Amino acid sequence: MEDSHVISVLVENKPGVLARVSGMFSGRGFNIHSLAVAPTLDPEYSRMTIVTQGKEQIIEQIIKQLRKLVNVVKVQDLTRGDYVDREMVLIRVRATGPKRSEVLNLTDIFRAKVVDVTHDTVTIEVSGTQSKIDAILELLAPVGILDLLRTGMVAIQRARKGS
Amino acid sequence: MTKTPICTLSERELNPTVKISGAHILLESLKAEGVDTIFGYPGGAVIDVFDVLARHFSGDFRFVLVRHEQAAVHAADGYARATGKPGVALVTSGPGGTNTVTGLATAYMDSIPVLVFTGQVPTALIGNDAFQEADIVGITRPCTKHNHLVSRVEDLARTIREAFIVATTGRPGPVLVDLPKDVMQAKTPFHYPLDLELATYKPTVKAHPPSIKRAADLLLEARRPVIYAGGGVITSAAHQELRTLAEMLFLPVTMTLMGLGCFPGTHPLSLGMLGMHGTYRANMAVSGCDLLLAVGARFDDRVTGKIEEFAKDAKIIHIDIDPTSIQKNIGVDVPIVADARDAMAQLIAAVRGQGVPPEHRENLKDWHAQLTAWRSEQRLRFDRTTETIKPQYVVEKLYELTAGRAIITTEVGQNQMWAAQYYLFDEPRTFLTSGGLGTMGYGFPAAVGAQVAFPDKLVIDIAGDGSIQMNIQELATVKQYKLPVKIAILNNGFLGMVRQWQERFYDQLYAHTDITAAPDFVKLAEAYGAVGLRAETTSEVESVIKRGLETPGPVIMDFVVEREEGVYPMVPAGGSVKNMILV
Numbered sequence: 130m131e132d133s134h135v136i137s138v139l140v141e142n143k144p145g146v147l148a149r150v151s152g153m154f155s156g157r158g159f160n161i162h163s164l165a166v167a168p169t170l171d172p173e174y175s176r177m178t179i180v181t182q183g184k185e186q187i188i189e190q191i192i193k194q195l196r197k198l199v200n201v202v203k204v205q206d207l208t209r210g211d212y213v214d215r216e217m218v219l220i221r222v223r224a225t226g227p228k229r230s231e232v233l234n235l236t237d238i239f240r241a242k243v244v245d246v247t248h249d250t251v252t253i254e255v256s257g258t259q260s261k262i263d264a265i266l267e268l269l270a271p272v273g274i275l276d277l278l279r280t281g282m283v284a285i286q287r288a289r290k291g292s
Numbered sequence: 293m294t295k296t297p298i299c300t301l302s303e304r305e306l307n308p309t310v311k312i313s314g315a316h317i318l319l320e321s322l323k324a325e326g327v328d329t330i331f332g333y334p335g336g337a338v339i340d341v342f343d344v345l346a347r348h349f350s351g352d353f354r355f356v357l358v359r360h361e362q363a364a365v366h367a368a369d370g371y372a373r374a375t376g377k378p379g380v381a382l383v384t385s386g387p388g389g390t391n392t393v394t395g396l397a398t399a400y401m402d403s404i405p406v407l408v409f410t411g412q413v414p415t416a417l418i419g420n421d422a423f424q425e426a427d428i429v430g431i432t433r434p435c436t437k438h439n440h441l442v443s444r445v446e447d448l449a450r451t452i453r454e455a456f457i458v459a460t461t462g463r464p465g466p467v468l469v470d471l472p473k474d475v476m477q478a479k480t481p482f483h484y485p486l487d488l489e490l491a492t493y494k495p496t497v498k499a500h501p502p503s504i505k506r507a508a509d510l511l512l513e514a515r516r517p518v519i520y521a522g523g524g525v526i527t528s529a530a531h532q533e534l535r536t537l538a539e540m541l542f543l544p545v546t547m548t549l550m551g552l553g554c555f556p557g558t559h560p561l562s563l564g565m566l567g568m569h570g571t572y573r574a575n576m577a578v579s580g581c582d583l584l585l586a587v588g589a590r591f592d593d594r595v596t597g598k599i600e601e602f603a604k605d606a607k608i609i610h611i612d613i614d615p616t617s618i619q620k621n622i623g624v625d626v627p628i629v630a631d632a633r634d635a636m637a638q639l640i641a642a643v644r645g646q647g648v649p650p651e652h653r654e655n656l657k658d659w660h661a662q663l664t665a666w667r668s669e670q671r672l673r674f675d676r677t678t679e680t681i682k683p684q685y686v687v688e689k690l691y692e693l694t695a696g697r698a699i700i701t702t703e704v705g706q707n708q709m710w711a712a713q714y715y716l717f718d719e720p721r722t723f724l725t726s727g728g729l730g731t732m733g734y735g736f737p738a739a740v741g742a743q744v745a746f747p748d749k750l751v752i753d754i755a756g757d758g759s760i761q762m763n764i765q766e767l768a769t770v771k772q773y774k775l776p777v778k779i780a781i782l783n784n785g786f787l788g789m790v791r792q793w794q795e796r797f798y799d800q801l802y803a804h805t806d807i808t809a810a811p812d813f814v815k816l817a818e819a820y821g822a823v824g825l826r827a828e829t830t831s832e833v834e835s836v837i838k839r840g841l842e843t844p845g846p847v848i849m850d851f852v853v854e855r856e857e858g859v860y861p862m863v864p865a866g867g868s869v870k871n872m873i874l875v
């Protein structure tokens with residue numbers, strides 16, 4: 130079974146660390162579906178959210194190989210617990226004539242935002258779970274998507290009750 | 293020559309305000325780490341370090357000027373394997389650094405603690421395609437355990453300490469430290485942080501007691517147990533514990549190529565090496581066992597062959613310090629992440645605690661009878677009647693005439709396998725070979741490293757005629773430093789191991805493996821000021837070895853051997869014992 134896993138990796142914020150992580154994936158033939166990285170509250174560290182697919186045994190190897198990297202502080206497979214995930218996407222669509230109001234309608238329904246308009250295009254920003262993003266992309270596809278930019282997923286473990 | 297007076301480490305510790313240069317800090321740090329030997333090669337980017345080394349530290353370090361940077365790393369690696377201490381190499385930027393890559397990859401695959409210090413262009417020029425600039429940190433990221441670019445002299449001492457910690461602890465490995473020229477020239481007060489702790493690096497060394505208990509239970513219940521021991525036993529110095537456990541429970545022991553010497557090869561419980569060119573009985577034993585205790589070994593494909601058939605009826609206990617080695621190639625029943633020595637000591641204590649039942653030996657009687665039967669069914673053998681020299685005979689004679697007491701290094705190919713099969717190793721750190729990467733050209737410079745570490749020991753490189761030419765330039769090094777390294781070339785005029793595959797699996801089409809166009813190795817030795825000897829018939833072998841070993845200084849012994857001899861037994865790649873080719 131090739132399941133999708135969301136792996137949260139806390140690393141030292143130093144030059145070359147991203148290359149170490151991505152090089153480990155490519156060198157060992159592991160797949161990166163998406164990767165988002167930025168400094169944490171403490172600028173000495175960065176947080177990576179990596180979405181990857183693989184059989185159980187491969188995911189176990191990925192996690193161990195990440196832990197083995199000297200600059201890696203902590204690795205969690207968020208998929209094993211409860212977590213919240215979001216991705217932001219920018220979508221530019223062709224929007225002329227009646228299509229324009231259809232696009233704006235969808236923007237409303239999905240609580241997306243229009244961030245750029247021209248005579249024949251609309252660019253919207255939407256964020257949400259993977260299923261929400263999949264849904265809006267599916268609905269916008271017939272209208273004509275001109276360009277699409279995704280940030281990759283970021284995810285956080287849910288806080289425990291009472292903490 | 294006038295010497296600029298410098299203060300010693302202790303004086304400086306008292307006076308931490310004295311500023312010294314990066315070059316100076318590097319060498320003081322190496323001293324603080326207990327380093328006494330450096331293998332290297334100079335160049336513009338490290339000229340400052342070489343200057344300070346020659347000016348102020350000539351009494352502190354033995355410096356060995358090799359003739360190729362690859363050899364510097366292999367020599368440091370050979371030094372490390374022979375002594376257990378980290379090996380150190382110092383080279384220049386650009387081509388100096390890129391020449392170390394094969395050495396690093398070799399050490400990485402075999403988990404050898406090696407520190408490589410490379411010069412780098414000044415920080416202001418990094419990224420500008422400056423003269424002799426190479427992104428060596430980028431290039432070596434996947435073939436080092438870790439690496440660093442030091443961009444400020446203030447970070448230098450700490451980075452060196454960190455490099456030593458990472459290289460020598462956990463599963464050891466090579467670490468590269470890149471040193472820009474301006475950092476070597478800049479000055480700062482020196483303090484060496486010997487007590488440094490790394491927040492993000494903490495290898496597990498202690499075994500989890502419940503797993504040890506389970507392992508002990510399984511060992512006592514087993515009726516057909518085998519220990520499969522690898523290089524990790526040598527790294528962690530667990531050989532005594534291994535022997536105690538094996539003898540206590542009457543356990544047969546097979547070793548990987550990297551593990552040879554971790555258990556006495558002459559011990560009645562030794563099954564010899566397993567794997568592609570392992571002994572028949574070792575492979576049969578692993579195939580038929582009901583319990584496999586793997587310790588410091590990683591289920592490499594050259595060992596397991598077809599993984600589904602490997603130890604398929606056995607429960608497996610796997611002791612390894614590297615969590616990524618466990619459950620990587622094969623599912624195991626009892627994973628134990630720990631230093632091999634700690635785990636084996638705990639295992640011995642657990643077995644003692646439980647008590648070995650008096651009928652234990654009796655329980656294993658049938659199994660040992662089977663092992664003996666396998667042994668007599670198929671021994672390692674070769675035709676002893678030929679006038680043409682059999683390469684196996686050369687190794688056997690070397691074993692006999694050195695009484696098994698030499699440090700043996702090997703090149704790669706058939707020579708390496710015959711050395712592993714026919715020389716019996718009773719002590720750890722006496723067999724130095726490139727196992728994981730299989731680097732032709734490793735053996736001779738590794739022998740240089742071992743000989744520098746042990747000037748009075750007999751060090752022999754068992755070589756192939758192809759491999760020896762990959763670092764033959766080191767004849768100048770052994771000449772310069774009067775290192776009495778002996779080289780025994782099993783000269784078959786072929787890239788023999790590749791030829792053997794072509795013979796077996798490619799219809800005997802010997803595509804580009806004939807290397808009869810070769811130098812006259814006797815004359816070559818003489819050209820370098822060493823001694824060259826040759827044997828062309830079986831009857832000459834003994835006298836050439838005797839003369840070679842008696843001759844002081846470096847010697848090449850050129851054995852002109854049977855050209856198309858093969859290494860057997862052989863389990864073809866991806867095969868199982870069922871596919872084992874016996875001759």
Ligand SMILES: Cc1ncc(C[n+]2csc(CCOP(=O)(O)OP(=O)(O)O)c2C)c(N)n1
Pocket residue numbers: 703704705706707708730731732733755756757758759760782784786787788789790
């Ligand atoms: C650097 C390098 N290049 C290529 C190989 C592939 N290879 C493995 S064994 C071998 C033949 C080695 O020939 P030789 O040193 O004469 O040893 P023999 O097998 O004849 O004993 C070759 C080319 C290798 N292991 N290392």
Ligand SMILES: [Mg+2]
Pocket residue numbers: 756757758782783784785786787788
């Ligand atoms: Mg050969």
